Amino acid sequence: MRCNxxxxxxxxxxKYCPGCGKEIQQGKGSSDHGxxxxxxxxxxxxxxxxxxxxxxxxxxxxxxKKTKKKRKKAPxxxxxVLVVILAAGGAALTFYVKSPARKIVSRISKxxxxxxxxxxxxxxxxxxxxxxxxxxxxxxxxxxxxxxAYFDYKLGTLEYRSVRFDTEVLDIPNFQGNAAVNYTDAETxxxxxxxxxxxxxxxxxxxxxxxxxxxxxxxxxEWKLGDEPYYxxxxxxxxxxxxxxxxxxxxxxxxxxxxxxxxxxxxxxxxVIASALELVKKEx
Numbered sequence: 493m494r495c496n497x498x499x500x501x502x503x504x505x506x507k508y509c510p511g512c513g514k515e516i517q518q519g520k521g522s523s524d525h526g527x528x529x530x531x532x533x534x535x536x537x538x539x540x541x542x543x544x545x546x547x548x549x550x551x552x553x554x555x556x557k558k559t560k561k562k563r564k565k566a567p568x569x570x571x572x573v574l575v576v577i578l579a580a581g582g583a584a585l586t587f588y589v590k591s592p593a594r595k596i597v598s599r600i601s602k603x604x605x606x607x608x609x610x611x612x613x614x615x616x617x618x619x620x621x622x623x624x625x626x627x628x629x630x631x632x633x634x635x636x637x638x639x640x641a642y643f644d645y646k647l648g649t650l651e652y653r654s655v656r657f658d659t660e661v662l663d664i665p666n667f668q669g670n671a672a673v674n675y676t677d678a679e680t681x682x683x684x685x686x687x688x689x690x691x692x693x694x695x696x697x698x699x700x701x702x703x704x705x706x707x708x709x710x711x712x713x714e715w716k717l718g719d720e721p722y723y724x725x726x727x728x729x730x731x732x733x734x735x736x737x738x739x740x741x742x743x744x745x746x747x748x749x750x751x752x753x754x755x756x757x758x759x760x761x762x763x764v765i766a767s768a769l770e771l772v773k774k775e776x
Contacts, residue, residue: 632775636751638721639737647736650756652721655683659708666694667705682709724756748775 495502500511508515635642640650671690675682686708696702715721724730734756741749750771752759759767 632746632748634748634750636749636754638753639734639741639749639756642747642749643737643740647740648733649717650733650737651725651730652715652719652753653723653725654713654715654719655722656711656713657708658682658711659706662705662707663703664705665701665703667707682711684710686710721753723758724752726758730756 495509498512672686674684688706
């Protein structure tokens with residue numbers, strides 16, 4: 493007999509297989525032996541022929557479920573991004589087609605300038621369209637705003653001084669008898685007081701005296717981006733930055749930069765009028 497487990501020859505009466513050491517339990521011509529039996533010589537070949545051998549395929553490493561999920565998510569995310577982009581583009585196109593700006597551009601391209609000025613004031617906020625309108629409305633534009641703001645602060649921000657006003661109504665016909673009085677001493681916190689009625693000679697539209705008066709105290713204040721600028725800061729750092737903006741301004745053939753902010757220069761009223769007259773002579 494042979495051991496069905498290891499195939500070693502087993503003599504009758506043996507309790508253990510000499511090949512594998514498994515216990516042998518005697519039976520009817522065969523004995524259970526672990527997972528097999530002991531059988532008579534000649535039966536081994538027969539059993540091998542009858543029992544099909546199923547080859548075992550090598551085990552594949554377990555798949556990473558997270559990686560699979562990520563791969564599934566990637567096309568979904570890409571699809572969503574494309575949908576959002578297309579939707580945004582469609583909305584922008586719809587807005588442009590229906591916007592007042594498109595109507596204005598269409599009119600200008602056809603040489604129709606009727607009501608352009610009114611449309612410019614009421615409907616257009618886009619600065620590109622505004623510049624296009626200004627180019628069509630005039631051969632040259634006089635710009636008196638901050639020169640650095642015109643160029644979107646691309647070289648840096650110039651510094652300015654600003655002012656604030658405290659205004660009050662007084663139950664008296666006259667406070668100081670003049671439109672503006674300046675205060676130059678160090679103790680007074682305001683720089684001037686403006687009494688507005690004296691710009692109109694203290695009379696109403698019918699020429700009657702006004703029983704009350706309105707005054708505004710003007711205070712000098714520090715400036716930050718977003719505040720209204722009034723005066724340039726005359727120092728070396730800001731002067732050097734202005735010179736760079738001035739070079740950019742020279743390339744703007746259709747724009748004239750002027751005034752305290754456009755030329756980054758302090759002007760008294762007489763000086764700015766003289767500068768304007770000189771500019772007119774040059775342009776004409």
